[in-house]
Amino acid sequence: MSTTIDHLRGQLADDLRTAGELGDVEALRVKYLGQQGLITGVVRGTDFSTLDADARREVGKRISGLKTWAEAEIGAALAEAEARAARARRRGMVDLTLPGTGARPGSLHPVTQTQMFLEDVFQSMGFRVETGFEVEEELYNFDALNIPGDHPARDMHDTFWLEDGRLLRTHTSATQVRAMRMHGAPLRAVFPGRCFRCEATDASHETTFHQFEGLMIDEDVTVSTVLAVMKALLEKVFGREVTVRLRPGYFPFVEPGFELDLQCLICGGAGCKVCKRTGWVELMPCGMVHPNVLRAGGLDPERYRGFAFGLGLTRLAMMNFSIPDIRLLGTGDLRLMDQFPAVL
Incomplete structure (x- = not known):
């Protein structure tokens, strides 16, 4: 179980580094945190009835920590991707061929x-x-x-x-x-x-x-x-x-x-x-x-x-x-x- 959790953490970190577009990050969110996602699958695939009380507590803590960490990392990646997309839209709205407006002259009282x-x-x-x-x-x-x-x-x-x-x-x-x-x-x-x-x-x-x-x-x-x-x-x-x-x-x-x-x-x-x-x-x-x-x-x-x-x-x-x-x-x-x- 520990090996699986550590593997998923490393895999998600690698995927986030290569996800540049907003759609790519959203796809990762579905892949890991969706109803059929990998982290959700770990929760469903763990038979807690076979574990003693201490083991259940430890495994639950590690799975919960993985899910919390994944939500934070994917959330930050989504925010960064949205900001990049907004900047790109603003650049596209500026017509650099238009003449400048110039400074407005002031007046003394x-x-x-x-x-x-x-x-x-x-x-x-x-x-x-x-x-x-x-x-x-x-x-x-x-x-x-x-x-x-x-x-x-x-x-x-x-x-x-x-x-x-x-x-x-x-x-x-x-x-x-x-x-x-x-x-x-x-x-x-x-x-x-x-x-x-x-x-x-x-x-x-x-x-x-x-x-x-x-x-x-x-x-x-x-x-x-x-x-x-x-x-x-x-x-x-x-x-x-x-x-x-x-x-x-x-x-x-x-x-x-x-x-x-x-x-x-x-x-x-x-x-x-x-x-x-x-x-x-x-x-x-x-x-x-x-x-x-x-x-x-x-x-x-x-x-x-x-x-x-x-x-x-x-x-x-x-x-x-x-x-x-x-x-x-x-x-x-x-x-x-x-x-x-x-x-x-």
């Missing part, structure tokens, strides 16, 4: 495109680019900008505070004093980046948005300098004539302060949800740098003067690409990117 363009414009005017930190210290975000702890302007920022006392910066103005302390004067710098405020969202407001801050400090900077730089900037940004208005504005870190509004390019001033039906979009607060801010940056306000301005980078991208809702820019929907030229 509208805000990124706008930021890169502005950086190029300002670098051509002698400005350096400083990115700053999104997680900022209270000193640079408020105190050094002439916004002490009891100042009512803090209530307008709806700040996200962190457990360690730091905060998510509410404006890119937070980089102004850092730049002054690092580079001194004269100084021309722009500060693009993402800002955060805990406020209600609508077509023109989001909790996460992008700003583009600018700073110019020298000995002979005046309000006329502000107007000249802003005019040159907007003409390059939009590549066309635009209508703007300058209103008095209050910001703790500038004195005097101004608010530059842009006539809505979505509706042409007729009124829409982006401009809140007014025909105007708040675009660029600006003004002369407050003496306290110059002192915080380590500069002498008796010698140096400067101006600062802040662009709503996200809103500028909306105007430039005619995007009617700021919330579309944060969805991650690639269908939005498909509407803009591929620049990668």
Whole structure:
């Protein structure tokens, strides 16, 4: 009996090595495990009544082991043969003479495109680019900008505070004093980046948005300098004539302060949800740098003067690409990117 079992094990192993096709392996399954198969025949041909208890137990164990091993080996061979057949079918389905589809060109986000363009414009005017930190210290975000702890302007920022006392910066103005302390004067710098405020969202407001801050400090900077730089900037940004208005504005870190509004390019001033039906979009607060801010940056306000301005980078991208809702820019929907030229 042991000789027969060992012989069948070796014979099946040899047969499996030469069985390459799925049909060949299936034939072996029938040959060895079918109702009339060789292993089934061993079970039927063994007269257990002639064996004592120990012998019956041993013979049954060896036959059962042979059947279990055979089922596993044939199962593995069937799976391997099926995989080979599937691969062969897939190869047959591929027409290697067809032209390739090629790589799909990507696009930069509208805000990124706008930021890169502005950086190029300002670098051509002698400005350096400083990115700053999104997680900022209270000193640079408020105190050094002439916004002490009891100042009512803090209530307008709806700040996200962190457990360690730091905060998510509410404006890119937070980089102004850092730049002054690092580079001194004269100084021309722009500060693009993402800002955060805990406020209600609508077509023109989001909790996460992008700003583009600018700073110019020298000995002979005046309000006329502000107007000249802003005019040159907007003409390059939009590549066309635009209508703007300058209103008095209050910001703790500038004195005097101004608010530059842009006539809505979505509706042409007729009124829409982006401009809140007014025909105007708040675009660029600006003004002369407050003496306290110059002192915080380590500069002498008796010698140096400067101006600062802040662009709503996200809103500028909306105007430039005619995007009617700021919330579309944060969805991650690639269908939005498909509407803009591929620049990668």
